Amino acid sequence: MATARTVKDVSPHDFVKAYSAHLKRSGKVIGSLLMANLYVVVQQMELPEWTDIVKTAKFKELAPYDPDWYYVRAASMARKIYLRGGLGVGAFQRIYGGSKRNGSRPPHFCKSSGAIARHILQQLQNMNIVEVDTKGGRKITSSGRRDLDQVAGRIVFFASKVDDAS
Template sequence: MADSTARTVKDVNPHEFVKAYSAHLKRSGKLFVASQELLLLGNLRISFYQMELPEWVDIVKTARFKELPPYDPDWYYTRAASIARKIYLRQGIGVGGFQKIYGGRQRNGSRPPHFCKSSGAISRNILQQLQKMGIIDVDPKGGRLITSQGRRDLDQVAGRVDVTIA
């Protein structure tokens, strides 16, 4: 693709985009402080919400079928970037949908394996944090949808990702 054309999240490699957006979230500090007052004009008060990392982020497993917590210390940023991308591409996904998306195979020893959902608390916490940041909003029909600010933010990061055509 030429550099003059605008790129969206759909135009770039998903893996590269999630890496870039998680680095953007970490670099911009949007996952640390709860809230900051940015502007106070008369009786107009604008708050800028940022994500806060939960205190359990280092010890929690991502699903019941997992044996250990993630090895990557920045896994929370990666999961938040992945959730934001999935809501960008398919609006209306809720906590139950993300439990199915991030679910996997439950090993049962000598018995056959079965599908098991992932943790709902992690998905719920990330969705609430993204909603406070203004990237997503609640859909009246159910689930979440991306806001115009969130779409602009994700498209800006997608524009910085290198597109390699094989």
């Protein structure tokens, strides 16, 4: 048994589960952070009041069953920005998009909600996990990289044994 060092070392499912729990634990606490002799208010992840009634895309028929779906989506988006920076709202609309069922007509691809992606990116930006990239989209900050790596470090993974008999 060994611990992971970075987000790339753990399985995506385990990391998203652990980081969404971390975001949920952070709650609605508002703190302050001293940076370059200026007080910057750091707002933690807040669950909007519309999360229980909103659909995640126009091709969905119902709202998500999981009450913590917002934290899971935020954790997944933070992981994707960590691995591949420069992602914006449109990229996340394509990533979380899917097939719209048109009854007897053929299905077609449909993007997911841009408002949800935009709101989560704004919240991650307020938490100083991501920042706006000059080339477009968002990129991970150094403090965001540190936080994600700390969460990944708490996840235990089993290293596969390689037989040296050959």
